[in-house]
């Protein structure tokens with residue numbers, strides 16, 4: 001491995017979600033190029049990118065069709081603010097996304113990353129209730145959930161490793177049991193765990209619905225929480241409960257959307 005790049009890296013970079021001291025014995029791998037599912041380091045050694053670069057890379061590295069489209073667009077217009085301006089690609093993309101989205105979700109709002117998307121969803125939900133003349137300030141989220149690293153997203157997450165240190169800075173969310181199928185009692189089915197989790201959620205909604213903007217959930221799989229899956233019945237029961245108690249659902253499909261669970265959206 002090219003030691004020069006490692007030394008330069010350690011002198012100048014802090015890596016995300018990383019205890020930098022660990023890199024003293026276990027240096028980062030210096031990647032030179034990627035192609036499809038493969039990454040290649042500076043010595044030519046290949047790695048199968050089995051986590052799809054933290055599950056964001058859906059179409060493979062250096063995908064020729066995507067690269068060609070980006071290159072063509074860069075030559076014409078690399079960026080313009082969407083406040084007060086618009087352009088053909090963003091309108092076409094929004095039309096196509098709206099056509100794919102479930103009925104009733106007819107508009108797009110763009111964020112720069114997953115955490116920002118979660119922040120926006122939390123704010124939109126809060127703002128909806130505010131426009132209705134209601135001040136609701138709480139969010140319900142699931143045990144073991146992960147929604148990102150920014151402060152709002154951390155507040156609705158429940159992975160101690162990421163959250164604990166920043167606890168004094170965070171919104172006071174309400175955490176309810178997860179429908180995680182691993183939590184089955186002996187003889188209990190996955191659907192029964194889901195029903196048990198919904199019963200607990202309903203008790204919480206009974207007490208807090210008027211102060212709650214939304215329930216935020218990672219549909220089907222809690223990814224950063226350890227790839228913990230739940231029975232899909234949880235999602236239909238959640239829809240039903242949230243309709244009855246008049247609170248929003250925020251479906252955080254950052255890790256599961258766009259085909260990653262077999263259908264375009266996980267719920």
Ligand SMILES: Cc1ncc(COP(=O)(O)O)c(C=O)c1O
Nearest residue numbers: 113114115146147148252254255
């Ligand atoms: C479910 C979920 N929500 C939000 C995020 C945050 O996304 P980002 O890292 O792009 O901010 C992640 C990241 O892994 C995620 O898995």
